[in-house]
Structures are given as C-alpha cells and as structure tokens.
Amino acid sequence: MASERTDGELVSAIARGDDRAFAEFVDRHGAWAMGVGGRLSGNRADGEDSVQESLLFLIERASTLVVTDSIRPWLYTVIRRRAQHRRRDRRAAEPMTRTVIADHETVAAEPDERLRRAVASLSDPVREVLYLRVVDGLSVAQTALALEIPEGTVKSRLAAALASLRRDPSLGLF
Amino acid sequence: MDPAERDITISVETEEKLRNALGGSGLDQITRERLIERAAPALARRRRRRIAWRTVGASAATLGLATVVTMLVLRSPAVPGFVEGAGIGPAADVNVDGVVDILDAHALARAVESGAGGPDLNSDGVSTRSDADWIADSVTRLEGASG
Numbered sequence: 001m002a003s004e005r006t007d008g009e010l011v012s013a014i015a016r017g018d019d020r021a022f023a024e025f026v027d028r029h030g031a032w033a034m035g036v037g038g039r040l041s042g043n044r045a046d047g048e049d050s051v052q053e054s055l056l057f058l059i060e061r062a063s064t065l066v067v068t069d070s071i072r073p074w075l076y077t078v079i080r081r082r083a084q085h086r087r088r089d090r091r092a093a094e095p096m097t098r099t100v101i102a103d104h105e106t107v108a109a110e111p112d113e114r115l116r117r118a119v120a121s122l123s124d125p126v127r128e129v130l131y132l133r134v135v136d137g138l139s140v141a142q143t144a145l146a147l148e149i150p151e152g153t154v155k156s157r158l159a160a161a162l163a164s165l166r167r168d169p170s171l172g173l174f
Numbered sequence: 175m176d177p178a179e180r181d182i183t184i185s186v187e188t189e190e191k192l193r194n195a196l197g198g199s200g201l202d203q204i205t206r207e208r209l210i211e212r213a214a215p216a217l218a219r220r221r222r223r224r225i226a227w228r229t230v231g232a233s234a235a236t237l238g239l240a241t242v243v244t245m246l247v248l249r250s251p252a253v254p255g256f257v258e259g260a261g262i263g264p265a266a267d268v269n270v271d272g273v274v275d276i277l278d279a280h281a282l283a284r285a286v287e288s289g290a291g292g293p294d295l296n297s298d299g300v301s302t303r304s305d306a307d308w309i310a311d312s313v314t315r316l317e318g319a320s321g
Binding site: 015022035056131134 | 193205209214
C-alpha cells in the first residue's frame, strides 16, 4: 500500500493544479471543514459556501504555503473568517431569531440533545476550544494556532468548558 | 499530575460522548463532488499559469543561451590569435607572433622603410607605410571597441 501523502505534499501538488491531490485533500479534510464551516456560519448552506471559498483561497495561495504539520489550523482560520463575514452579512440582511442551539441542531447529526444543549450554552470562545480539541482532535498547540491565542488560554478555556459540563451530573462526564 | 493538566484531561469515554453528540454529519458524496467541481476552474488556472511560467522560463533560457553563444562566437577568433571582422587577417601578423597588434604596424613600417616590403593590406596595389598605418588604425579601433 502506498504511503499517504502529507498535507504539505498535497498542498504542493494542489499548487501545480493537481486534481487528484485536491480530491484527496477534500476526502481528508472535507468532513471536518464542513463541520467547522457549519458551526461557525450557523447553518450548513453558509458553512458549505465558507468551505468552498476557503478551498478556493487555498488553491490560490498553495504555492506560498509552507505546511510542516497539519493544514487544519491554517484552514480553520480561513474558514472562520469567511464564516464570520457570512454571519455578519446575514445578520445585516435579516436579523437572526433562531438560537444557537437551533443552529447546532441543524449541523449536528447525533441526537444527544442534553449534551448538545449544555455545550451550546457555553460561551463562543470556550465552546470553540472544546470543539477543536475534542471533536476535531487538534492538539493544544494546533488549537492555539487556529484560534490565534496563546496555548495557556486554550488550556484555561478547555478547563472552563469541562468544568462546566462536569458540574451537571446528568451529562455523565468525568 | 499538575492540577491544571488534570483539569483539561479528558477520559476516553467523555471524549467519545462529546464526539458522538457534537461531531459533524460528515461529507456526503454530492457535497464532495460539488466542492471538487467548483474548484476545477481554479485548479485549471493554476495548471495554465504553471505552463505559462514554464514557457517564459524556457524562452528566457533559450534567449540567454543564444546570447551567450553569439557573444562567444563574436569574441572567439576563427584563427587562434587573430580577430576577424575588422578586415585583419593572418597577413597582418608581420612579426609572426600569432597576434596582430601595434608591434606588427611597427614591424611593417620598418620593413617598408628598409625596402624589404611587406603585405598589401589596404589593397591599394603597393606595400607602403600606409599599410602599417592601416594595421595601427585597425588595432586601435578594435581595442577601443572592446572597452
């Protein structure tokens, strides 16, 4: 079996316009990117548009990117900016009446309602750290890079998130 | 364990619960195809740009090579020691040292003055002091031209 290409190798191939490398990239990061785009944009459609724009930006910048580890922290910052623009545009056009919980219901597939509500009640910065570390599987360093905050802040926000969730015994988190 | 580290340590069970509850719905085939299809023009642009740069690079390399070759051809004498193109040929090497220079003009002037004669370099039918002057003029012009 051929060894899997690193993110850096894939990005280099994309810089040359390699279709197959791009498809491989989408297979590797697409689901994760859609998850990020969905939760940051507030709905799946805007999330997909944010991801699409971010991927086009990646293709445009591929030749100047130096990827030594995972591309995800960089891609996260790109998706986040696009998602923020979309949310801002949407708020300006049509005031949102739905709650954050409703947004997450649209994106998340699993029906663990109580836990999702508890997570949705966390503040945005704390919740995002929890998502990146636990759901997306980024390391503390990668999370710090993605959110452009110090590692210490990542740890304190994660601690706050977990402490909040552990306080509710019905969630059964330890 | 550091208390701060303990605060952010997550058990496998907790992690699994959170992932199950919060994990995204994945990437369906239609969305995957859409993402790839919409990126195709941008990828094609990258390929075209790459080909364009390659062409420019190859053209520049060819031009550079041609310039270097032309300069070498112009600078290298057909007969070692002689510079052609200004009408100076082996016949002007009066002192037969392999190089046409001001010493040949001097040698020809002395030969003409002594009656020994010499080559008719300016094609006026006779070998005179003007042939020595012709060598001197040519050599001086070449030296001036070469900087």
